[in-house]
Structure formats: C-alpha cells, structure tokens
Amino acid sequence: MYYKIRQDVLFRQYDEYGLITDNSEYGYRMINDTRRLRGEKYVSKSGAVMLAALDRNPKNIDDIVDELVHIFVGVDLETLKKDTVEFLQYFVDEGFLCIGENEDSCQNYENKKLNENDNSENTTIAFNSDDCEKSIFKTNEFLRSIHIEIANACNERCVHCYIPHKYKTNVIDSDLFYRIIEEGRQMNIIHVTLSGGEPLLHKDIVEFLIKCRKLDLSVNVLSNLTLLTDEIVDEMKQNPLLSVQTSIYAMNPDVHDEITKLQGSLEKTICGLKN
Ligand code: SF4
Numbered sequence: 001m002y003y004k005i006r007q008d009v010l011f012r013q014y015d016e017y018g019l020i021t022d023n024s025e026y027g028y029r030m031i032n033d034t035r036r037l038r039g040e041k042y043v044s045k046s047g048a049v050m051l052a053a054l055d056r057n058p059k060n061i062d063d064i065v066d067e068l069v070h071i072f073v074g075v076d077l078e079t080l081k082k083d084t085v086e087f088l089q090y091f092v093d094e095g096f097l098c099i100g101e102n103e104d105s106c107q108n109y110e111n112k113k114l115n116e117n118d119n120s121e122n123t124t125i126a127f128n129s130d131d132c133e134k135s136i137f138k139t140n141e142f143l144r145s146i147h148i149e150i151a152n153a154c155n156e157r158c159v160h161c162y163i164p165h166k167y168k169t170n171v172i173d174s175d176l177f178y179r180i181i182e183e184g185r186q187m188n189i190i191h192v193t194l195s196g197g198e199p200l201l202h203k204d205i206v207e208f209l210i211k212c213r214k215l216d217l218s219v220n221v222l223s224n225l226t227l228l229t230d231e232i233v234d235e236m237k238q239n240p241l242l243s244v245q246t247s248i249y250a251m252n253p254d255v256h257d258e259i260t261k262l263q264g265s266l267e268k269t270i271c272g273l274k275n
Pocket of ligand 1: 162
C-alpha cells in the first residue's frame with residue numbers, strides 16, 4: 001500500500017506534537033458552499049513522527065516502516081506496521097492523506113472528492129489522554145502566519161488607502177524577503193500573506209511565489225490585480241494553497257475608478273479576476 005499527503009494539505013512537526021491542516025481558516029467561504037472542511041488535527045509526538053515520514057509523493061508502507069523502526073524502540077516490525085497503517089487510515093478517512101495499491105492509484109486518489117455536509121469537528125485532537133492531561137498542547141502557542149508588505153508602491157491612489165500617497169515609493173529588498181520567509185519557515189509557519197501597496201509591482205513577485213511554494217507555505221496575495229501577467233497566473237496555479245483577495249468598490253466603473261483614482265481600473269481588476 002502507498003500513502004502520500006494531499007496537495008492541499010500542510011503538515012508541521014513541533015517538539016511535542018504535530019499539526020495537519022487544510023489551512024481553510026485563511027480563506028473566505030460562500031454561504032452555499034457545502035464542501036466538507038477538513039479543518040485541522042493535532043497529533044501526539046509519536047503521531048507526528050509517523051506523519052513526518054510522508055511527503056507529497058507516494059511512499060510504500062514498507063519504506064515508511066523501515067524509517068520508523070529506527071526511531072521507535074521496543075516495538076517489533078509487524079506491530080509497528082499494523083499501528084502505522086491504522087493511524088494513517090484515520091487521516092485517509094479524514095481527507096488529509098491519499099492511499100493506493102500502487103503509486104499511480106495513490107496519485108489519482110488526489111482527485112477523489114471529499115464527502116459533502118460532513119458534520120465532524122473541524123479542529124480535533126488525535127492525542128492520547130496522557131498528553132492532554134499534561135497540558136503540553138496549546139493550539140495558539142506557535143507562530144502560524146506572517147504578513148509581509150512587499151511593496152508600499154502602488155499604481156492606484158485609493159481615497160481610503162492607509163499608506164499616504166507620498167510614501168508609495170518603495171519595494172522590499174529581495175534578499176530581505178527571502179531571509180524573512182526562510183526564518184519563518186524554520187519557525188514552522190504555515191501561511192504567508194503578501195500585500196502592499198501593490199505586491200504585483202515587485203519585479204521578483206514570481207520568484208517570491210515560487211519560493212513560498214517550495215517552502216510548502218500557503219499564500220494569500222492582496223492585490224488590485226490590474227498588473228496581473230500570464231507568468232504570474234501560471235505560477236499561482238502551481239500552488240493549490242494559494243488564494244487571492246481583491247477589492248471591487250462598485251460595478252459601475254465611474255464609481256470604482258473614482259475611488260481608486262485610476263481610470264480603467266475596474267475593467268482591469270475584473271479582467272484580472274477572470275484570469
Ligand atoms: S490598491 Fe491598495 S495599496 Fe493601492 S492605493 Fe488602493 S488601497 Fe492603497
């Protein structure tokens with residue numbers, strides 16, 4: 001049997017526990033959206049070790065157990081395999097992992113739709129009771145998310161903007177961005193928001209998005225979308241945990257453009273949204 005972590009799921013291993021999440025708390029949801037949210041689950045230290053043996057490519061259960069047997073002591077191979085299969089199956093059923101008899105079927109499991117209207121709790125703890133009693137686990141004690149203003153420069157001049165127009169001049173130094181994002185990842189962050197000003201004005205925006213994807217981060221881009229290019233869209237599509245937020249102030253171009261002070265901005269933003 002093969003297992004892998006789903007493309008739209010993130011796993012982090014901390015000192016005393018692990019967290020697996022669909023990161024849905026960083027997105028907006030329509031009221032009639034009945035898709036099941038997997039939410040997030042906390043696992044014990046040993047559970048985290050088991051999940052850490054997986055990645056986004058299918059892995060055979062024997063290879064997984066071969067790794068685990070060097071970590072867990074005092075347990076025979078067969079028992080470890082049985083426990084691991086049972087543990088991983090729980091996360092398959094909960095929609096976090098893919099399973100298959102071979103690599104292809106495991107990969108194709110990615111397309112399997114999650115059950116709709118499932119009422120299970122979005123945040124649960126797959127801990128043993130000892131861990132809970134010891135209170136080693138506090139869901140908000142670690143840094144989850146960072147927000148980086150990568151440009152205070154902007155091509156619009158919105159009347160309500162929080163950046164005074166005279167300061168809309170700079171973009172972040174690329175080396176500083178990479179340093180922040182790498183240090184954040186070492187601290188096990190899950191999510192990064194890229195905002196501005198207008199973040200798409202930064203000459204390295206595509207490389208920034210690639211870096212976030214390679215560091216296994218979910219990303220939210222706050223943009224007016226007027227500067228969206230095919231190259232940016234192509235990279236955005238690569239990250240299943242990327243979302244974009246934009247603002248439309250009215251469907252009447254005279255009203256919207258009067259707020260942004262950029263003629264033609266509504267048309268460009270709608271074009272960006274469609275892209
Ligand atoms: S698009 Fe955003 S950053 Fe640019 S002027 Fe408008 S509110 Fe300010």
